[in-house]
Amino acid sequence: MVDLSVRVGSVDFANPVILASGACGFGRELSEYVDMSTIGGICSKGLTLLPREGNPGCRVAETASGMLNSVGLQNPGLEAFLQNELPFMTGLGTRIIVNVAGHSTNDYQKMVERLGAPGTPVDVLELNLSCPNVTEGCMTIGATADGVYNLVNAVRSLTDKPLWVKLTPNVTSISETAHAAQDAGGDAVVLINTLLGLAIDVKTRRPVLQNNTGGLSGPAIKPVALRMVQECYRLISIPIIGVGGIMNAADVIEFMLAGASAVEIGTASLLHPAACAKIIKDLTAYAEDNCLEALSSLTGELKLW
Amino acid sequence: MVDLSVRVGSVDFANPVILASGACGFGRELSEYVDMSTIGGICSKGLTLLPREGNPGCRVAETASGMLNSVGLQNPGLEAFLQNELPFMTGLGTRIIVNVAGHSTNDYQKMVERLGAPGTPVDVLELNLSCPNVTEGCMTIGATADGVYNLVNAVRSLTDKPLWVKLTPNVTSISETAHAAQDAGGDAVVLINTLLGLAIDVKTRRPVLQNNTGGLSGPAIKPVALRMVQECYRLISIPIIGVGGIMNAADVIEFMLAGASAVEIGTASLLHPAACAKIIKDLTAYAEDNCLEALSSLTGELKLW
Amino acid sequence: MLKEYEAALVEKKLLGIGNVLLTFACEDIAKMAEPGQFVNVSCSLFLKRPFGICTVDPIGNTFSIGVKEVGAGTKDILTASVGDVFSILGPLGHGFSFDGVKKIIAVGGGTGIYPLYFALDKAKRKGIPAICVNGFRSWQDAFFLSECEELSEKTIFASDAGDLGVKGTVMDALKLLQPEDLTDATVFVVGPEIMMKKVSAWAHVHQLSCQVSLEKRMACGFGICLVCVCKIKSDADNMPFHHVRCCKEGPVFQASEVIW
């Protein structure tokens, strides 16, 4: 039997396949399609301190091999999450990652304090410094190395739980922001969130999305995500979780070769609810066919020219 | 008869469709498929002072709705261009743009001085500050506002010809580099060059491209390009030439609505040599169907929410 | 466990200009679907496309959807051949509630008639009388005329062109209903948003309970991405509305809850 397990810092996962934030809700709907105890982990929808209804109007635009979304962090807020969603997630029998978003440093601090308290059944906190669909916080913070450093630094001492820092690709140098995350005590970086994009309805002469712009996800962005994972793998020393356009097991292997210790699956689940299960099955077959003892041995094995 | 003509600064074009640098050579091959006098203009392959053989090995990787290239500015060099290619281009009966690349400010200066001399049959110089496939110059210069400003400033006084500045999307703020181009006297900005990406061959565990990374083009990047055009249109006052994933007339209209005065067609020509001709035909039909007197009236007509 | 189906197209039937009834082989959907629910169907573009379920044959293990060509996705789906296989998720969402429904006034416009046909069919089987009011652009665009008549006690058609039934919209057709037609009736409306809004207002005036089926652009169709939300009235203190998933809590909502 091949060993699919991976370790990201102090946390081990049954396999490298984690459901990405915003593309799995809190696991309820996907649990009707997939035995959630078989997947590596699940990352909650981006949470904020207070409930948010998100952005108005049309929130999705189809693009070539991808989609734009402008959900804008619609979520029930921290309290409702703890009461109604976290218990459900805990019952799924998989690793739980909570995606934390905020308008201000203070928001992040409050949430990290609460979610990261020793008792909470949360394995990892993922700091979302990269949502492109809100006007304050998030991507604004994640756009500069200083912003990332200061935010991570401001929350680091508030919890003993691992802190993953989810970064935006909309920067000149991803390795600089990744470095900042590392320097401030982040346990891993998650690369990448969506690329900022625009779709236009020629008939109405308006943006398709009522938020005007949105975040681009799906296979279209995979080459950019892979490049950023590879670039950071060479330049930082904390683990990397790869995200962006992963549709199948071959994509997972590409991300691992590029330097990812684990991966997150976003848009693929929207298209095929059981995508994660199929990917895990195919990863097993791949590892067997290639006589890999441990899938984790692939991480960073890409040989550059 | 509808008026497809557009004006970019002081230069008028019969229509907004220009062949993008690196995706039309010097026009020889495409002239066998298309009556080049019917297109808006042609932009030469990126030129350097001395001949370059470009990067070794595999230079193309297919991606979802796009491709990566790592040609690395293979070109015959300035002298051979002036002798062998420019006369041919001049005979095509369309506007001629020369894409100028360099390793150093000095390179750019020499080339601008020569190509931009009053007598040369060149309508526009396009400063390529964005090629991701060479280690010096280009994208390194274009990655910061200071780099752009200094470079454009250093060549501005050397020619009276219009200078278009082609920018890289691999930056945190495209409007900052666009602003720098404007402030230094650029006549227009060309948005966007390719996104830096990576493709991996799972079997060999090596990058598909022997240059490791390459530039992502094609429909995959269209949402990013549209967003950048729109962002700059709101924040700068010089004209914008839109590039990135344009495959058909509807795409051209989207770019014009977003703020482009003209567009460049890259990858589409690789897939369909007569793409530009078809696009121009369909633009005419569109303008007629929509009773537009002048296609140019579309520029910037996008109504944001 | 629910699953994504690989379902073969088994029949294509042209109904009217640009409207085609597509029948797929899929036992589970045929057996589980309720009127008002929908399926999300793969096409050559990136996202699946949602369509209301129109008929089910739980014996023959097929179901059908009516598709109107409006863009690249529907065009692609309509060029498929019998035998072609589609990835399909469904049945999805919450359909019409028949709780306490004694009589139905089904008001349909355009492709809205497809899910209503399924509702009429169920009503007939449950012995619930139904009145059917359908609006079309013109006679050429019309379909399911005799089918709807068969399932309803009374049928009124309206057409913008005036060449079929009442000249005008369904609002004009509704005026032809007699007071006794309205007694104890529940209104089911599916059609363009503006029509559903007007019919809802009409139902409100006549104090009739009314259910509407909203259409939003979707991605997943089963509740995980939150791109498809509708504005639904909220009783929370400082919150005039909630964003509720059209694909999961809907597509059918009580008209009284919807903020148009």
Place this chain on the structure above:
Amino acid sequence: MLKEYEAALVEKKLLGIGNVLLTFACEDIAKMAEPGQFVNVSCSLFLKRPFGICTVDPIGNTFSIGVKEVGAGTKDILTASVGDVFSILGPLGHGFSFDGVKKIIAVGGGTGIYPLYFALDKAKRKGIPAICVNGFRSWQDAFFLSECEELSEKTIFASDAGDLGVKGTVMDALKLLQPEDLTDATVFVVGPEIMMKKVSAWAHVHQLSCQVSLEKRMACGFGICLVCVCKIKSDADNMPFHHVRCCKEGPVFQASEVIW
């Protein structure tokens, strides 16, 4: 003016394991193509795929290519049905030069046999005698055996498995050639790079002129993108090589010019 063709697939013929001959209707390509030239064929992926032209029928206005399934693009092309329409560019590139050719030794491996077959056909029509040396993995993989024999004065097969002709590679088969076979011969080689390199060296030793057909990953196929370059010897002073387009100056080059 050249153009991109919309060409229908008119015949599919299974040749051997994973090897299929596809015939397309296209008058211009059928009439213009020369051996060694190729076509660039659309598939469901982003880029077209290049294939050497295998046969032409300038009367019936068809041409054919032999396709071996090696990945997603060839798989997609091979699942097409007769009647399906492809976007095709061609004939592209420079094929074999017959200038001064008195006799041909055609050395083919795998799919390289397809363009060589076309060359043999032309040679026959021009009255140029040919010897054919083809290598396969095994008997099951072999195809075009009698076809090649028909067009050649002498045919030698080699197979790695040893179950067809000589056991070994084409290099082993070439050893069976008699000195008189080599007299005045020009060698045409198409196959895996390593084979072409070895055969080139063999030809050099025997002082035979040799033409090879290189395969590079392509995008446009007609010379505008520069992604497909080969290293060709240069006589320039400070430049040991030139990057030359495989799709335009090639795919057939004089072996003596190639830097492997």
